[in-house]
Amino acid sequence: MHGLGNDFVVIDEIKNQNLVNKNLSDLAKKICDRRFGIGADGLVLLLPSEKADFKMRIINSDGSEAEMCGNAIRCVARYYVEKYNPAKKQLEVETLAGIIKPEVLENNMVRVDMGRPILKPQEIPVAVEEEPVNIPLEVLGQKFYFTAVSMGNPHAVIFVDSLAKIELEKYGPLIETHPLFPRKTNVEFVEILSPAKVKVFVWERGAGATLACGTGASAVVVAGRILGHLQEDVEVVLPGGSLFINWVFGESVYMTGPAEIVFKGEYFL
Numbered sequence: 001m002h003g004l005g006n007d008f009v010v011i012d013e014i015k016n017q018n019l020v021n022k023n024l025s026d027l028a029k030k031i032c033d034r035r036f037g038i039g040a041d042g043l044v045l046l047l048p049s050e051k052a053d054f055k056m057r058i059i060n061s062d063g064s065e066a067e068m069c070g071n072a073i074r075c076v077a078r079y080y081v082e083k084y085n086p087a088k089k090q091l092e093v094e095t096l097a098g099i100i101k102p103e104v105l106e107n108n109m110v111r112v113d114m115g116r117p118i119l120k121p122q123e124i125p126v127a128v129e130e131e132p133v134n135i136p137l138e139v140l141g142q143k144f145y146f147t148a149v150s151m152g153n154p155h156a157v158i159f160v161d162s163l164a165k166i167e168l169e170k171y172g173p174l175i176e177t178h179p180l181f182p183r184k185t186n187v188e189f190v191e192i193l194s195p196a197k198v199k200v201f202v203w204e205r206g207a208g209a210t211l212a213c214g215t216g217a218s219a220v221v222v223a224g225r226i227l228g229h230l231q232e233d234v235e236v237v238l239p240g241g242s243l244f245i246n247w248v249f250g251e252s253v254y255m256t257g258p259a260e261i262v263f264k265g266e267y268f269l
């Protein structure tokens with residue numbers, strides 16, 4: 001499945017839990033390999049839940065487990081409704097970032113209540129004392145200013161004049177693994193086109209450059225609104241397409257975008 005080209009292998013273990021004793025990190029690295037495996041940005045596991053419709057775990061292609069994944073939750077919401085309950089459009093999904101609430105719409109679109117952003121440095125986490133807004137960071141002699149936001153997973157949002165000059169593969173991994181981020185971080189470089197539209201390149205924690213990032217798009221709008229650059233409803237243009245984000249201070253972030261099922265199959269461990 002994919003959301004704007006951010007692709008996942010989804011394994012449904014809601015009825016039968018065959019993988020509980022498997023090393024999910026090794027399995028994800030194997031399955032996500034685009035030559036020796038199926039190929040994906042991440043492995044998504046669906047499991048039963050006692051407090052929600054089901055539980056979603058997301059393992060990045062490097063084997064690390066993330067707290068949440070915006071594109072994946074749109075995909076699994078659509079999958080769950082079509083497989084288990086076509087009449088049910090509003091779901092609750094248990095994740096490491098809490099209960100996330102997707103609503104399946106028409107035309108393969110899904111709208112997700114992503115919950116409230118986390119802005120306290122120690123909860124993001126980012127190793128600064130002050131409010132994590134416009135913090136200077138230098139890598140390879142290049143100075144950036146980031147604003148840190150968590151959507152359950154950490155994001156360093158960097159506004160730049162032009163994305164044309166950004167060497168994502170050079171700076172992305174250095175910021176991802178910078179000591180300021182105890183649990184590493186996702187990295188978003190943002191060019192403002194208007195208060196209602198931004199263009200974003202993403203370097204994802206544990207996955208590298210991806211075509212889209214749902215939690216990243218959400219973090220970008222939160223950072224942009226905190227800095228006074230953006231209005232409440234913003235189109236986030238990513239290499240794979242656009243996500244539509246809404247954020248009112250103090251409320252949940254809402255993300256709307258597509259979810260596509262590419263193929264179904266069997267994988268032999």
Ligand SMILES: N[C@H](CCC[C@H](N)C(=O)O)C(=O)O
Pocket residue numbers: 006042058060065066067068069070071072153154186204205206207212213214215216
């Ligand atoms: N690599 C991310 C998880 C996937 C997030 C992204 N694919 C999204 O759509 O939110 C992390 O480690 O936080």
